[in-house]
Amino acid sequence: MNAPVRKLSLVVAALFGSLLVSTTLIQYVFAADLNARPDNRRTLLSTYARERGEILVGQTPVARSVPSDDQFKFQREYAQGPLYSHVTGFYSFYGAQGGLEQAENAMLSGSSDKLFYRRISDLFTGRRPQGATLETTLDPAVQEAADEGLEDIRGAAVALDPSTGAILAMVSHPNFDPNDVAGHDLDEVAENYEELNTDSSRPLVNRSIGGDLYPPGSVFKVVTAAAALSTGEYTEDTVVPGPAVLDLPQTDADLPNAFDGPCGPNDEVTMTEALAVSCNTAFARVGMDIGAEALQSQAAKFGFGDSISVPMRVTPSTVPAEMNLPQLAQASIGQYDVRATPIQMAMVAAGVANDGVVMQPYLVQSVIGSDLSVIESTDPQELSEAVTPDVAAQLNRMMVAVVEDGSGRRAQIDGVSVAGKTGTAQHGEGRKAHAWFISFAPADDPQIAVAVIAEDGGVAGNEAGGGAVAAPIARQMMEARLDR
Template sequence: MNAPVRRLSLLVGFLFAALLVSTTLIQYVFAADLNARPDNRRTLLATYARERGDILVGQTPVATSVPTQDEFKFLRTYEKGPLYSHVTGFYSFYGAVGGLEQAEDALLSGASDKLFYRRVSDLFTGRRAQGATIETTLDAAVQKAASDGLGDRRGAAVAIDPRTGAILAMVSHPDFDPNRLAGHDLATVDKNYQALTKDPSRPLVNRAIGGDLYPPGSVFKVVTAAAALSDGSYTPDSELPGGAQLDLPLTDTPLPNHDNQPCSPSGTVTLKQALVVSCNPAFGELGMKLGADALREQAAKFGFGDSPSIPMRVTPSSVPAELNAPQLAQSAIGQYDVRVTPIQMAMVAAGIANQGVVMSPYLVQSVIGSDLSVIEATQPAQLSEAVTPEVAAQLTDMMVAVVENGTGRQARIDGVQVAGKTGTAEHGSGTKAHAWFISFAPAKDPKIAVAVIVEDAAAAGSETGGGAVAAPIARSMMQARLTR
């Protein structure tokens, strides 16, 4: 072989070797990274072409995949999209965002290891790969009552079955239409998404479980009362200061009552009456006597500080550490830096309703395979014992009095005994206060526990906002559950 032919053969051999090495690297070494690249259209199309599992409310699909004739193969559609938008999230060509679409993406897409044997079976039988169906715990009637009640106002509403922890409703307003983010016109989808992300009202934020969190205001007095009754030094009949204001140490600024009037003509109130009329001086004094550790420990027993997965991750609620006396008094009435999610306050109400036992909240009832077999089902689990059954009974009696004789009258339901607590939470000078209401019913055999917040809906310093604005929404939600 002459020299030119030999050199050419060596070059050809080198090129074949380089091709072999590069192909091996692409197929085996770099495959995972290449498949994960957001601009890999082939991978995106392959993923999008798989039929995604449904999301059910009862037996009704609120998220489903519809076959199409274009390159995407399936279109994700959302029945009553805005009503369930923060529950479902959305799925588009760019992936799963928010809600169950993101939290349960592996199951819905069929990629989960829990579906491994199903995928193997599909491979041998030639069946089209399909994701699992997610059955939620939601009650459609309660969900609708919550959304209708909030209307155009910003806020959130959560309902829980206190016996199991099953979430019956989870609504955050403003909502959005996930159908506008799941279309096949990618330019329009991108335009709609950009508009939502730039909206100052933040419609993509699920206020029920996250966001900036809220001061709870007077609904937190239930936690303070629980700490007092659990301490053993207090009963519902214990006497507390009930003047128009409470003088605080370390400062010349007193803690006023919400209406700047005495809580009672005598200047003292019982613990029960203090909750009924939402007396700030009484609970401020109570907080300072109990101490910061007792208040934080009681809150922790209700779930404060935890970050439960429902399966979406819930932002932890918190009671601040290192409190001086004035800060402790403010924290005891749900102000200063106490911050909560609505689902946390629903858990407080549910724990009292369930004889002191807080159940872990959950949104997924079961996961169902394409052959209708149940792949997994959620079993109710105890999170904690927040208070004893005896203390829970005392708190229930006090909260019933709030609805029957106090600030929560607008939560009354004919023929049903309702337990509740109003709250009006200030969150900055020059702004209206947030209106709160937590409740459960029937008081002696609870089927539903509720927390409602309506943003900027009450006059600062007034306790009427929670009763007038939030309590009627809670009443509608409880009625929807109890009249089925």
């Protein structure tokens, strides 16, 4: 064989060898990763031939697959789409995005390892492969009350069962209609998806558990009060300074109350009265006295800093690690760099309501197979003991005073004792303050804990405080639960 032919043979052999190696790598080594890629349209289209499991609220499917007359076999359909949009997320040509569609995609699609033996059974029995159904913990009446309350407001609302951690409502506004991005017309879906993605109001963001976290403002005073009471040096009746303006150390800046004048006669006020009127100067002084470590530790016991999933991932809420005294004073009233999600503040209210024990929040009660057997169910789990039962009882009474005699009167429910805390959170010079409210009811036998935020004061703008805008929404949610 002459030299040119020999060289050509070696090149051809090398090419065939490369082809064999690359084919082996693609088919065996990288197969799983390639199949899992969200932009692998071939794999995605193949899943349309399989019926995804339903997402239930009560016994009503709010997401289900219905037969279609085109090549894709099934169409994902969302009943009351906007109402549950951030709970369900959506499933489309872009894959499973947001909500339970993404967080529990393996279960809904039937590809979870937990369904392996069921898939084998389907193979031998000839049954059509089908995903599992998710039964949520949501109370439709509470969900609807939150949605109606937030109607034209940008913000979020969350409700929990204090004794279990079950999520009773999860609403984020603005919302969207998942049906608009779940169709089989690719051009139309792409147009709708682009519109949602470029919308400056960010309707795809679930504000109840993530997005840009909020300064909690005065609702964080419940955490500061818990830290103070837990030292043993304070009680609900302890008298603390409550001047009109607090002279902060290490700076020329002062910290005033949100209202003119002191919080009580002779510039003094009890801890209960300070919470009822939301006295900035009193809680800033208390925060500086107990120290940053006590405040940070107490916030952590309520869940700040924890990475939890419900099963969607919740962005951890934060308290600054390093603070000087003026910063600590601001943090003690929920300002400076304190940031929280609405679900975190609902956990604070629920922890107080549940004798000081914070339960792990969860949204899926059970996973049900195509044969109606329960594949798995969620048992309530304790996250932490935030405060002792005695401290929780004191906080309970203090928060009842907020609603009965203080800034939270608009959360009152006839014949029901309600505990709550208002909040008005500054978040930039010249910007309208956020309006907060956290609460639980009945105070003597808590069935529901709530957190509501109205961005930029909602429809009331600068005139809004948590008591004016957020408290009535929380009241509607609590009434919906208690009237069931």
